[in-house]
Amino acid sequence: MTEQKPPILRVENICKILGGKEILKSVSFSLNKGELKVLIGPSGAGKSTLLQCINFLIPPDKGHVWLEGVEVQSRRKRDLYAFRQQVGMIFQDFNLFDHLNALENVSIALRKVKKIRRPEARDRAVAELERVGLGDKKYLYPAELSGGQKQRVSIARALAMDPKIMLLDEPTSALDPELIGEVLSVIRDLAQGGMTMILATHQIGFTRSLADEVLFMENGIIIEQGAPEELLSPDACTRSRDFCSRLNELYAENE
């Protein structure tokens, strides 16, 4: 990574207290264009909250976010909506719109937010669904799709907005093991295509092979940060390595 260019996303000093509990204690990191950073850590560490603070779905109590060197003014509605259009988000439980079929799920934001006319929005939606391998499912409703297909529709929906970065909040955690592969392969294609992403996941193998950097979070702070080879190598004495080997043991027991 060249150091001259400013990071595409910079997050500084994010703090959040929810229900009297300190969920995030001054979290900072930055993301360069084309990078994939992976957020790992035990549940309750604050990974989801952090991701939702980045696009202000949960307004942080303190902290600042810069996109391409410009600070996001989250209090100005117009700026906030414009910022969110540039930041795609994928949720653990898909959150497709139940009353719309796959095609409409992908095209509705193009029409209602980007004000693109119906035929063009439709063409774009078809293209995005084909990109995630769902060209033949465009008229099916969320209830008629498998979990993996739903998550791929939600990725197509985010991609149609031409986001500069994507926030992925445990995109495979709600899926059956045999469906995880199809979603990971879409994410792998995105990473290889140069999409800038921050991904919260428990998929250690995937992290090892694709992450540029691993951020290990616990109790609301990033406690370790580094290349996956450093943090996760078998002879590393890190908290991340510890956590991952415990995850591996769990999976081995289940198999």
Next chain:
Amino acid sequence: MDTAFYSTQLIPALNRGLIMSVKLIIPSGLIGLMLGIVIGTLRTFGHPVIRKVANAYATVFRGTPLVVQLFLLYFGLPNLGIYLDAYTAAVAGFILCSSAYHSEHIRGGLLSIKKGQLLAAQSMGFSTFKTMSSIIVPQAVRRALPGCGNEIIYLIKYSSLAYIITCIELTGEGKIIATRTFRYTEVFLVIGFYYLVMVTMASFVLQKLEEKFRIPGFGKV
């Protein structure tokens, strides 16, 4: 049987009343439903102050008898210098009352939509208003439709209160004839039949609407 009574007196009068009833029911039903959607949404997702106002509205119009509301609109408002004719006062009363009930059905529908869809829409840059109008309300209305249909059917029947403030509709026309001829049984049996036909037709339309808006994966397999 005295067929002349029916063909020359009762049926022409009731048909005249029926037209007035339909003129009362259709605008009250449509505007009442739309206003109910707005009020239900404000009661659920509105700014806290607006939410209080909308809740107060629902409390007042669900909590007082419709007859009282109609009397106040027709006989009370002139004290404030506002004169409504009987028809306008009746329609206004029906809209206010039925929207308060609709708002409760809509609120139930809104509360049943998972918050995740709201987050998903907002994460793509939907404003709060657009999130509501494009994503949340269309689903809530579908879920509220059986309840709202119930309210519309109820409205068809309580439209008969309009004659109390001198807007002579189906029941009013019948009552006049019944008083004059003292043939209450026949007159009110026929009136009841007219309402039954109207309600049956409304139920049919509502059922077709439900089928049209059914989402695969919800309800009937």
